[in-house]
Amino acid sequence: MSKPFIDVAAGLILQKDGSLLLAERPADKPWPGWWELPGGKIEPGETVQQALARELKEELDIDVSVSTPWVTYVHEYPKNIVRLAFCQVTEWQGEPKAIEGQTLAWVNPRKTLPVGPLLPATLPPLRWLQLPDRYLVTSIGGQKNLPAFLEKLAQALRAGIELVQFREPDWAAAAPEAEIHQAFQSVLACCHEFGARCLLNSVHPESWRPLADGVHWRAQDALRQASAMQSQAAAQQGAATHGNAGDNPPASAAQAPAPDAHLLPRRLTGVSAHTLQELDAARALDADFVVLGHVLETASHPGQPGMGWEQFAALAEKSGMPVFAIGGQSAATLQTARQHGAHGIAGMRALLEAAEAR
Incomplete structure (x- = not known):
């Protein structure tokens, strides 16, 4: 049985000092307590930029002024496959608020994080963000x-x-x-x-x-x-394949x-x-x-x-x-x-x- 495929727009909301906004997933959503980049599903007929602007308004009550496309990355979770279109958001109107009851934190991606754990698909963009331009x-x-x-x-x-x-x-x-x-x-x-x-x-x-x-x-x-x-x-x-299958234990759950x-x-x-x-x-x-x-x-x-x-x-x-x-x-x-x-x-x-x- 094939897994559902989901297109998502995700924003790396960056302050001028390099601080990045992360959000903790609330208790009523899958992966509760894990931290992620704000964003959500791309609806039919939406561009990535349109979907990201809508999601950030709904989640954080901010209006995106400047957003640029960055990396599109596919990650397979246990129950679905997600294609994440990451964008860097460098200007916006308003102060981010936890509209959906999530916890927010500004972090320095170049240092050990004070929050966690991170969703698996959130790790790569935080690494990539540290590359010079x-x-x-x-x-x-x-x-x-x-x-x-x-x-x-x-x-x-x-x-x-x-x-x-x-x-x-x-x-x-x-x-x-x-x-x-x-x-x-x-x-x-x-x-x-x-x-x-x-x-x-x-x-x-x-x-x-x-x-x-x-x-x-x-x-x-x-x-x-x-x-x-x-x-x-x-x-x-x-x-x-030609060995003893019993010698190969199944992969453990993600840590x-x-x-x-x-x-x-x-x-x-x-x-x-x-x-x-x-x-x-x-x-x-x-x-x-x-x-x-x-x-x-x-x-x-x-x-x-x-x-x-x-x-x-x-x-x-x-x-x-x-x-x-x-x-x-x-x-x-x-x-x-x-x-x-x-x-x-x-x-x-x-x-x-x-x-x-x-």
């Missing part, structure tokens, strides 16, 4: 450029960049491995000096990965890795997550994607985010038109995780990217130049 990708190009790049990188980190990817395929193809490794260590040290994370692109040796704060998979590498993992899982499942289960892990996994198949690979790798593009024409892809914002938005909606737009991105496109479902933007020169201009 800019992702700097290196483009050093050679040893002679490294000192100047490190100066610019330090400026960018001072200006607020918190996430960097070391990616130097052309340089790595032309220079000794030791030279690139030293450059990677220099970039990593610079990032750590300012409290930023540095991911290593999968084009570089796997043996370097333990030094980094995670790995960023190229699209082709992600496809290969996902395929290998799926083959391994199938083999294990086949072995289990309440720890108060810090929502915190973003120190080691991150990113994936570059351009197609639905590559987004599937990202999900198979349990990625924390995807970089999707290229969206607009860019110097790194001369003569190759970008996918455009419409196609970007269609793919981002199917990603199931935060998406960074790449290709022709800068501070000037950040708001446009968000309006099309992006978490933030990724880029090379523009993010460095923005720091220099300050």
